[in-house]
Amino acid sequence: MxxxxxxxxxxxxxxxxxxxxxxxxxxxxxxxxxxxxxxxxxxxxxxxxxxxxxxxxxxxxxxxxxxxxxxxxxxxxxxxxxxxxxxxxxxxxxxxxxxxxxxxxxxxxxxxxxxxxxxxxxxxxxxxxxxxxxxxxxxxDKVFLPGLLKLRRLVDSGFFGRILSIRGEFGYWVFEGDWQQAQRPSWNYRAEDGGGIVLDMFPHWHYVLEHLFGPVRAVTARAVTHVPRRWDERGRPYAATADDAAYAIFELDGGVIAQINSSWSVRVDREELVEFQVDGTEGSAVAGLTGCRIQHRALTPRAVWDPDTATSDDHRGRWQQVPDNGEFINxxxxxxxxxxxxxxxxxxxxxxLLSGARGLQLAEAALQSSRSGRRVELEEVELA
CATH class of the missing domain: 3.40.50.720 (NAD(P)-binding Rossmann-like Domain)
Structure with missing residues (x-):
């Protein structure tokens, strides 16, 4: 050897x-x-x-x-x-x-x-x-995580049939830094230092969507700064000039629609800090960093809307866990x-690096959409 x-x-x-x-x-x-x-x-x-x-x-x-x-x-x-x-x-x-x-x-x-x-x-x-x-x-790194590897397995097997939509929820509460230490460095919240959740997270969402479901062709987004004042590592207050939350709709090839909320100003009520729900004609899945749950078409319960009657259905309990079927490393x-x-x-x-550039293109398009209030189409990114 x-x-x-x-x-x-x-x-x-x-x-x-x-x-x-x-x-x-x-x-x-x-x-x-x-x-x-x-x-x-x-x-x-x-x-x-x-x-x-x-x-x-x-x-x-x-x-x-x-x-x-x-x-x-x-x-x-x-x-x-x-x-x-x-x-x-x-x-x-x-x-x-x-x-x-x-x-x-x-x-x-x-x-x-x-x-x-x-x-x-x-x-x-x-x-x-x-x-x-x-x-x-x-x-x-996200596409190498166990939850998304299981999701990739489902896509490759044709489990979903025709994929209709993806819904993503990402985020957690980042403390402001005054009465409790912030979990992220202060430069993340200063646009002049390259901070902002769009610049940080949208390149992630781009490669996840591109590698699992298809190219992103257009985006409509709203980026905001929910918490305008924070405290740095030395306990000094500063103005947060970068966005700390963004709400976006991505249009993919084949008419697939992805909606992803990203926020450092949200409290977590989900099993993992990031989750993606994929809905298709034949089945649905919810994937996080490690786990992935599915519900096939044949096992989908018949839901009836009745706002006057309390429901006793355990909706989450009807989903099945996708097995590991192997070992996952970091x-x-x-x-x-x-x-x-x-x-x-x-x-x-x-x-x-070209793939990384496409992720940056999506971030720039999302910020442009947020500023203009318009849908922004993405052109093909190629090297001359």
Whole structure:
């Protein structure tokens, strides 16, 4: 068995997402498992090189996990021939320049989304990567989660018949930060720093809809700021200039309609923080992060509207759980493994920078729709 080492520069691992999901639960977990197996019996083992602005934080993380290499100098890391991949989990406003530098240095690129602040910038990055001949990918973790993998299984099996509609509910209450600490960083609520729920979540909804149900062709949206005043990490009040909730209708190929509510100003009354209900002529399903429930046409009860009589029906109790039928690993790790195989073997990887650009296109179209009060159609996004 041969070992194929890939040096991975990981920028942004001092943040919550970069550290928990990408470093410890993905790259280090892959190393601890002996690497990513290849068809010929070889294994790919990623060698992380930590990059960031805080020398103290990087040193502490490296010491805790036995990582030998770290640096606060991105240019020096990118000039290192032992580094083949650049990964970015920084704040959105810092990502574009770093990804551009990595492409210029000839590194394969894997990045969190949104890949840039604007669609034009995202398309430029995709063009630069294509012209440089570097492999590239965007984190699109939701489609690797157990609940949506089960939903994918239902779609592929034809369970729904003709799909009619999708309804999504996402969100939870993010504390303002005065009497209880906020669960999200303050920059998320400042538009000038790249914050906003549309920019953060609509790229997610785009790839979920695109990969499971079909391309998004038009959007009608309303983005709002329900909580205009919040408190930052130092306890100082600030004006929330970014949207913290958005309500949207997406039109897909084939006449499928998707409605998704996204909010950081909502209290949860559902089984999971995000749920998608899919209704079709032959059956329906409700999928979350881990679970998926179904109701087939033949088992659908006959509901009768009678507002004068209290109902005793247990509507949720009539749904059936979709079995796991296998083991599911962490969704971020699953996509990391696919990207590492893509870099080493050229295995197809549809979650590229162009796909990330299409997600950003949807976010921009939704914000345009919110400002104008109009339905906005999406044109095909292609590289010149």
């Amino acid at each position: 041969g070992i194929q080492l890939l040096g991975v520069a990981m920028n942004g691992v001092t943040g919550r997402m970069g550290y928990r999901q990408h470093l410890t639960r993905s790259v280090l977990a892959i190393r601890e498992a002996g690497g990513v197996p290849l068809p010929d019996g070889d294994r790919i083992i990623p060698e992380p090189i930590l990059v960031g602005r805080s020398e103290t934080k990087l040193r502490d993380i490296a010491r805790q996990h036995g990582i030998e290499r770290w640096s606060t100098d991105l240019d020096t890391v990118l000039s290192d021939d032992t580094v083949q991949i650049y990964f970015d989990a920084q704040i959105t406003s810092a990502r574009e320049d770093a990804v551009r530098a990595a492409i210029s240095a000839g590194k394969h690129v894997y990045t969190e989304k949104p890949v840039a602040a604007t669609l034009d910038a995202a398309l430029e990055l995709a063009k630069l990567a294509r012209d440089a001949g570097v492999r590239n990918g965007v984190v699109q 969704g971020f790790r699953a996509q990391w493994e696919r990207f590492l195989r893509h870099v080493h073997t050229g295995e197809p990887f549809p979650h590229d």
